[in-house]
Amino acid sequence: FVLNTFYCKCIVNIKKLKRESNIMRYSNLAGAEILEDYQTFAQMIKFRQTEAKKSVIIKISEVSHIEHLKQFCECYARIVNIFPYNTIDNNRFVLMECSSDKDVEALRKIAVCKASPEYAHCVTPFFLYKPRFKLHINQKTLNKDNYEYYSNFETPNLDEINQSLKKIESVSNQMMFLYNALRITELNIRLRFYTATQISYYLSQLFINLSVVPFGSSVNGFGQIGCDLDLLCKTNISSDDKSGWKKFLFMTQVIPLVDRNEQKHFLDVVGTIMRTCIPGITDVKKILEARVPIIKFRNLYTNMQCDLSSTNMTALHMSELLYLYGQLDRRVKPLVFTIRKWARNMNLTKENPGQWITNFSLTLLILFYLQTKDILPSLTSIKIFSDKSNTIDNFDWFLKWKNTVSSNDESLSKLLCEFFEYYSFFDFKTQGLCLRDGITKVKKDVSPLYIYNPFNPSLNVSKNVTISELLRLVEHFQRAFHIMVYSTEKDTLVKLINFDLNLTINNGFNNKNKSEFINEKFIPNVTDTNNLQKMEKNIIK
Ligand code: CTP
Ligand code: MG
Numbered sequence: 001f002v003l004n005t006f007y008c009k010c011i012v013n014i015k016k017l018k019r020e021s022n023i024m025r026y027s028n029l030a031g032a033e034i035l036e037d038y039q040t041f042a043q044m045i046k047f048r049q050t051e052a053k054k055s056v057i058i059k060i061s062e063v064s065h066i067e068h069l070k071q072f073c074e075c076y077a078r079i080v081n082i083f084p085y086n087t088i089d090n091n092r093f094v095l096m097e098c099s100s101d102k103d104v105e106a107l108r109k110i111a112v113c114k115a116s117p118e119y120a121h122c123v124t125p126f127f128l129y130k131p132r133f134k135l136h137i138n139q140k141t142l143n144k145d146n147y148e149y150y151s152n153f154e155t156p157n158l159d160e161i162n163q164s165l166k167k168i169e170s171v172s173n174q175m176m177f178l179y180n181a182l183r184i185t186e187l188n189i190r191l192r193f194y195t196a197t198q199i200s201y202y203l204s205q206l207f208i209n210l211s212v213v214p215f216g217s218s219v220n221g222f223g224q225i226g227c228d229l230d231l232l233c234k235t236n237i238s239s240d241d242k243s244g245w246k247k248f249l250f251m252t253q254v255i256p257l258v259d260r261n262e263q264k265h266f267l268d269v270v271g272t273i274m275r276t277c278i279p280g281i282t283d284v285k286k287i288l289e290a291r292v293p294i295i296k297f298r299n300l301y302t303n304m305q306c307d308l309s310s311t312n313m314t315a316l317h318m319s320e321l322l323y324l325y326g327q328l329d330r331r332v333k334p335l336v337f338t339i340r341k342w343a344r345n346m347n348l349t350k351e352n353p354g355q356w357i358t359n360f361s362l363t364l365l366i367l368f369y370l371q372t373k374d375i376l377p378s379l380t381s382i383k384i385f386s387d388k389s390n391t392i393d394n395f396d397w398f399l400k401w402k403n404t405v406s407s408n409d410e411s412l413s414k415l416l417c418e419f420f421e422y423y424s425f426f427d428f429k430t431q432g433l434c435l436r437d438g439i440t441k442v443k444k445d446v447s448p449l450y451i452y453n454p455f456n457p458s459l460n461v462s463k464n465v466t467i468s469e470l471l472r473l474v475e476h477f478q479r480a481f482h483i484m485v486y487s488t489e490k491d492t493l494v495k496l497i498n499f500d501l502n503l504t505i506n507n508g509f510n511n512k513n514k515s516e517f518i519n520e521k522f523i524p525n526v527t528d529t530n531n532l533q534k535m536e537k538n539i540i541k
Pocket of ligand 2: 217218227228229230
C-alpha cells in the first residue's frame with residue numbers, strides 16, 4: 001500500500017510547529033537492542049510483522065510537508081510514529097506507523113485507487129494519493145529541523161570510521177563502536193519487514209496459503225547497513241481447508257516445494273507476477289539455474305535489494321540459531337561485526353557469491369571458535385538443556401547450561417586476537433568444524449574448508465571455498481594476528497581494517513614454494529600440483 005507523491009496542500013496557516021514527542025528520531029546508536037533483550041526469535045518476527053502491517057509508506061516531495069501530512073492523516077487514523085527517509089536515488093518517503101491495521105484501512109480509503117497504465121495488469125490495485133488540499137507553507141514559521149531525513153542505506157565511509165576509531169583508546173571499545181556504527185538501524189529493520197509484508201500481501205491474493213518472510217542477516221542480529229534482504233516463501237498448510245473453490249484455479253495452493261525443478265517453475269511464475277503486478281518492484285532477475293534458485297529484485301520505495309527463494313525452511317531455522325547465538329553473550333555481535341568488516345576490507349568476502357568465503361560461513365567460524373572458548377554452547381547442548389518441546393525458542397535451557405560451564409570473561413580485544421591465532425594454526429588439512437557438537441571432526445571429503453551444516457551434517461556449508469581462497473584467508477589470519485600482537489592498543493583496529501600492502505605476512509612461504517606449502521598445510525593425500533589444480537576445478541564445478 002503506497003500513498004504516492006504527497007502534494008501536501010492545506011489552507012491552514014500554521015503559526016508554530018512544535019516538535020511532537022511521538023515523532024521518533026533514530027540514530028545508529030539507538031535501535032532494536034531493547035526489544036531483542038527479551039524477545040525470542042518467533043516473538044521478534046511476530047512483533048515486527050505486526051508492526052509492518054500497521055505501517056504505510058508515503059512518498060513526499062518536501063521535508064516541510066511532513067507536519068501537514070501528519071495533521072492530515074490524524075483526521076482519519078491514529079498515528080504512532082513517523083520515520084522520514086531518503087532513498088539512494090534521492091526520493092523522499094515517510095514510513096508511518098499507525099496504532100492498528102484498522103487505521104491503515106482508514107488511510108487506504110482516503111487514498112485514491114488508481115491503476116496507472118504501468119500497473120494495468122495488477123492483480124490488486126495500486127493506491128495513489130489524490131491531492132485534496134492546497135497547502136500554504138509559511139516558511140518563516142516552519143522549523144525544518146523538526147524532522148531529520150535518514151538515509152542509512154550506505155555503509156559508513158572508511159575515513160570517517162578511521163577518524164572515530166582513533167579517538168577511542170581501547171580495542172574493545174573500538175569494536176563496540178564499530179558494531180554500533182555498522183549495524184542496521186531501527187528504521188531499516190522496519191523497512192525490511194514492510195517490504196516482506198507488502199510482497200506477502202500481493203502474492204497471497206493469488207496463492208492463498210503463501211506468506212513471504214525475511215531470513216538471513218536482516219533478522220539474525222548480524223545485519224550490517226546495506227546488507228541484502230533475503231526472503232523466502234513460506235507455505236501455511238492448515239488441516240481445515242479454507243480454500244474452497246479457489247483450489248480449482250491454477251496454483252492457488254502452494255505445497256512445500258522440495259523438488260528443485262518445481263521450485264524453479266514456481267519462482268518463474270512468482271518473478272513474472274512481481275515484475276508485472278507489484279508496485280515499486282524493479283530490476284527483476286530470475287536466477288533459476290543456481291544451486292538454490294532465486295529471484296533478485298529491488299524495491300524502489302524501501303530501497304531494498306532482495307533475494308527471494310522458494311520454500312526453504314532450513315534457512316529460516318539457521319537464522320533462528322544465529323539469532324539465538326547472538327543473544328547469548330554480549331560479546332558475540334561486536335566480535336562478528338569487527339571480523340566481518342575486517343574480511344570485507346581485506347577483500348576476503350565480496351558482494352557477490354563465488355569461490356571465496358561468505359559472511360555466513362565466516363560467522364560460523366566465529367561461533368565455532370566461541371564454542372571452543374565455552375562462551376557459546378553446541379547445538380547438541382542446546383537440545384539437551386532445552387525442554388522436551390524440541391524447540392530452541394526457550395531461554396530456560398540457557399540458564400541451566402550457563403551453570404554447568406566455566407564462565408569466560410575475556411575482553412573483546414583478547415577474543416579477537418585469539419580468534420586470529422586459532423585459525424592461523426588450525427589444521428584445515430584434516431579437520432572440519434562441527435557446531436552441532438562444538439568440536440572439530442575429520443573432514444568428509446577434500447573440500448579445503450569444511451564446516452558441517454548444523455542441521456544437516458552430510459552437507460558442507462563452505463563447499464564453495466577454493467584452496468587459493470582458503471590460503472588467502474589463512475594468510476590474512478596470520479597477518480591480523482601479527483598486527484594484534486605487535487601494534488599499540490590505539491592503532492590496532494585501524495591497522496587491521498585498512499589494507500597495508502607493505503605489511504609482510506609471515507605465512508610459512510619463506511622456505512618453501514607455494515604449492516609445496518599448500519599441499520602440506522591444506523590438502524590431504526595430495527602430492528603434486530596437477531592434482532591440486534584438478535581438485536580445485538572439481539570443487540568449483
Ligand atoms: N544459509 C544456509 N546455508 C548456506 C548458506 C546460507 O542455511 N550454505 C542461510 C543462512 O540462514 C543465511 C541465509 O541463508 O543467514 C542468507 O544467506 P546469505 O545472504 O549468504 O548470508 P547472510 O547471513 O544474510 O549475510 P549477508 O549479510 O552477507 O547477506
Ligand atoms: Mg543475506
